[in-house]
Amino acid sequence: MELDPLLLSRIQFAFVVSFHAIFPVFTIGLASYIALLEGLLYKTGNPAYEQLSRFWTKVFAVVFGMGVVSGIVMSFQFGTNWSVFSYASANFLGPVLAYEVVTAFFLEAVFLGVLLFGRDKVPRGTHLFAACMVALGTFISSFWILSANSWMQTPAGVELRDGIFHLTSWGEAIFNPSFWPRFFHVALASFLTGGFVVAAVSAWYLLKGKTPLASKKALQMCLIMLALAAPAQLLVGDVHGLNTLEHQPAKVAAMEGVWETTDGAPLLLFAIPSQSQERNFMEVGIPKLASLILTHEWDGRVEGLKEWAPEDRPNVPIVFWSFRIMVGIGLLMIVMALWGAWLTWRGRLEHSPRFLRLLSFMIPLPFVAVLAGWFVTEVGRQPWLSYGLMRVEEGLTPSLTGGMALFSLIGFIAVYAVVFIAGVTFLVRIIRKGPDEAQGDHPVPGAHPKRPFSAADESITQPAR
Secondary structure: OOOOHHHHHHHHHHHHHHHHHHHHHHHHHHHHHHHHHHHHHHHHOOHHHHHHHHHHHHHHHHHHHHHHHHHHHHHHHHHHOOHHHHHHHHHHHHHHHHHHHHHHHHHHHHHHHHHHHOOOOOOHHHHHHHHHHHHHHHHHHHHHHHHHHHHHHOOOOEEEEOOEEEEOOHHHHHOOOOHHHHHHHHHHHHHHHHHHHHHHHHHHHHHHOOOHHHHHHHHHHHHHHHHHHHHHHHHHHHHHHHHHHHHOHHHHHHHHOOOOOEEOOOEEEEEEEEOOOOEEEEEEEEOOHHHHHHHOOOOOEEOOHHHOOHHHOOOHHHHHHHHHHHHHHHHHHHHHHHHHHHHHHHOOHHHOHHHHHHHHOOOHHHHHHHHHHHHHHHHHHOOEEEOOOEEHHHHOOOOOOHHHHHHHHHHHHHHHHHHHHHHHHHHHHHHHHOOOOOOOOOOOOOOOOOOOOOHHHHHHHOOOO
16 A cells, blocks of 8 residues: 555644644743732732742643644654745745744743742842743744744735745735734633633642642632633634634635535534535534624625535535534633632632532643644645645655655654653642642641631731731
C-alpha cells in the first residue's frame, strides 16, 4: 500500500497543533490570574494571596515549559512538510513569527525567572511588575500567532504573483478581516480555561478540607470572573460567527449542516451528515433558528454546501460535530458560572457539596472545547492553506515521501507522549500536594475536621490593622 504524504502531513500537523493549543490557552488565563493575585498581595498584604500565587506559579511554569516544547516543533514542521507554502508566505509569516519570539517569548522567559525565583530576593513591587510582564507577554504572543493564523483564514494585504505572496499593506495583512473577532474569542477562551481549572481545583480542595481559606477565596474570585466571561463569550462567538459567514460561508454551511440554500434554515441540534450523499440523516432541529442567528431574520437565506464544488467543501461531519461540542460545553460553562455566582452571593458556596463536586469534574471540559473550536477553524478552512489563494496540496514539500511523513509522525507521537505523561504526572503531584500551608490556614481548633469552612473563620487570616 502506497503511503500518502499529504494525508500523513495533515494528520501530523493536526496532532502537533492540537497538542500545543491546550497549553497557551491555559497559560494566558493563568498568567493574568497570577498577576491579579500579586496585585492584591501588594495592596493588602493578605498571606492567602501569596499562598495562591506561589502555588499557581509552579503550575504555570510546568505548563509553560510543555507549551514551549510543542510550539517549537509546530514551527519546525512548516519547513519540513510544507516548504512550498513556507517559501510562498515567507514575506509575511516569517517576520510575524519572528516578532512573536522577539516581543513575547523573550519577555515571558526573562520575567518568568524573576517571578519564579525572585519573590524573596527583589522588592515586592518588582515582583508584581514581573508577574504583569509575564501576563502581557502571553497576550502579545497570542496577538502575533492569531494574526498569522487569521491571515490564513482571511488573507489580506497581499497579492499572489508567480506563486509568492507579496505584501501590499502590512496593516491590512496583520489586522486582517477575521483577526479581532478571533483574538477576543481566544482571549475569553483563555480566561474561561484558566478560570475553570483554578475553580475546579479549589472546589476539590474545599471538599477535602485542604487549605480552606485560600481555596474559598480563589473559588470566589474565579466564579465572579466566569459569571462575566462565560456569557460574554456567547456574544463574542456570535460576532465571530457572523464574520465567518461573511468571509468563509462554506465553513458556516458545514457548521450548520446546510446542504441546500435555504430561506428560514433550521438550527440542527442533531444530525448525521453524509459527505458522499450530500444530505443529513436523523435531523432534529428548531425551525428557522439558524437563519435568525446568522442573518437576524426569520426567513434569512443561508447558502448551502451544494453552492460549492465537492472538492472545495470542508469535511462536514468533523466541522458539524466539533461546533456542537464547543457550543454545548460553552452553555454548560455559563450554567455552572451563574450557579456558582448565585451561591457566592447567597453565602452558600462552601455548603453546596453537589456544586463543588460537579465543578471539580470540569477540568478537562475547557480543553475539549478549545480543541473542538480549533477543529472547526482549521478543518473548516479546508481545502485551503491560504483561503481562496493556495490549496493544501499546493503547499506540500515536493520531495516528501509517505515513508518520511510516517516516520516523523510516529516520532512526534512517541516524544509528545513522553512529554505529556511526564508533565501531567508532575502537575498531578503538585496539585495533590496543594498550596503550602499559610499562617492561619490550619483547621480551627476544636472544629470537626469535615465541617465546611464558614465565612466567620476568615477573620483569622486578615492582616492586623
